[in-house]
Amino acid sequence: MTTTTAADMKAEIRALGQCFWAGEAEIARNFLTAPHEPADHVHWLRHQCYRELRGPGLLERPHSRVRWIIQNVHDKLPAAESKDGRDEFEYQLESLRQEFTHYRLLADILEDVTGEPVRMNDIDGLRLPGDDRIEAMRSRLIAEDERIAHIAYSFAEGGGAGIFHAGAALETDDPLLLRIQHACRVIYDDEVGHGEHGAEAAENALDTEEELLTLRRMLLEICPERLRMRSEMYNQEPDEARIAEIANGHIDPLPTI
Numbered sequence: 415m416t417t418t419t420a421a422d423m424k425a426e427i428r429a430l431g432q433c434f435w436a437g438e439a440e441i442a443r444n445f446l447t448a449p450h451e452p453a454d455h456v457h458w459l460r461h462q463c464y465r466e467l468r469g470p471g472l473l474e475r476p477h478s479r480v481r482w483i484i485q486n487v488h489d490k491l492p493a494a495e496s497k498d499g500r501d502e503f504e505y506q507l508e509s510l511r512q513e514f515t516h517y518r519l520l521a522d523i524l525e526d527v528t529g530e531p532v533r534m535n536d537i538d539g540l541r542l543p544g545d546d547r548i549e550a551m552r553s554r555l556i557a558e559d560e561r562i563a564h565i566a567y568s569f570a571e572g573g574g575a576g577i578f579h580a581g582a583a584l585e586t587d588d589p590l591l592l593r594i595q596h597a598c599r600v601i602y603d604d605e606v607g608h609g610e611h612g613a614e615a616a617e618n619a620l621d622t623e624e625e626l627l628t629l630r631r632m633l634l635e636i637c638p639e640r641l642r643m644r645s646e647m648y649n650q651e652p653d654e655a656r657i658a659e660i661a662n663g664h665i666d667p668l669p670t671i
């Protein structure tokens with residue numbers, strides 16, 4: 415296999431990601447640009463609050479970023495002994511701080527909409543049917559090829575921040591939507607970096623045509639399932655015809671904002 419072919423496939427995989435991230439944005443945009451009462455935002459806000467905490471493991475999750483940090487502290491900080499380790503430790507701490515900020519921005523809005531504190535008991539364990547399908551798929555793909563499945567999931571995690579792109583790009587003078595727009599702008603600017611980290615990790619870790627084909631095939635399973643999950647988050651029926659179009663590239667990539 416020539417280097418050019420591998421490079422082409424990597425570019426194709428990136429382009430595939432761009433389609434799905436635009437798809438996630440489209441679903442959020444459809445919701446955010448339709449007329450709503452403030453209470454209509456509670457469902458997606460609660461789910462996203464939970465995701466921001468659970469993703470890094472601030473709410474318990476096995477093999478999480480928080481677990482890695484705690485284990486390192488427990489083992490007398492081996493990561494602090496090498497240049498690469500220090501870089502990694504600092505990256506993990508900084509991204510943990512960012513994820514908490516994402517939670518805080520959304521939780522402040524949620525609390526003002528409901529007039530109630532955001533209780534961990536209420537949000538911990540919130541699951542959409544799509545989350546269960548994505549988890550079941552993860553187990554199946556890990557059984558098939560653990561390494562590539564992990565790469566595929568980290569590539570797809572966050573959906574390229576598409577929903578935050580949609581929020582940040584809102585044109586509105588509605589006070590609630592302006593707060594959502596501000597929160598989404600901050601989150602988007604952080605998450606784009608996280609997505610880049612995942613895409614680079616995928617590109618550096620995989621080289622053979624076979625591996626890249628496996629990654630592509632896994633993404634073509636995971637990403638449509640993520641679109642269904644996002645539809646559920648915004649109380650919409652997943653539109654299977656549109657999902658198929660998006661998977662086939664019939665969507666414009668997100669503009670730079």
Ligand SMILES: [Fe+2]
Nearest residue numbers: 466513516605
């Ligand atoms: Fe986040």
Ligand SMILES: [Fe+2]
Nearest residue numbers: 513572605608
């Ligand atoms: Fe993130």
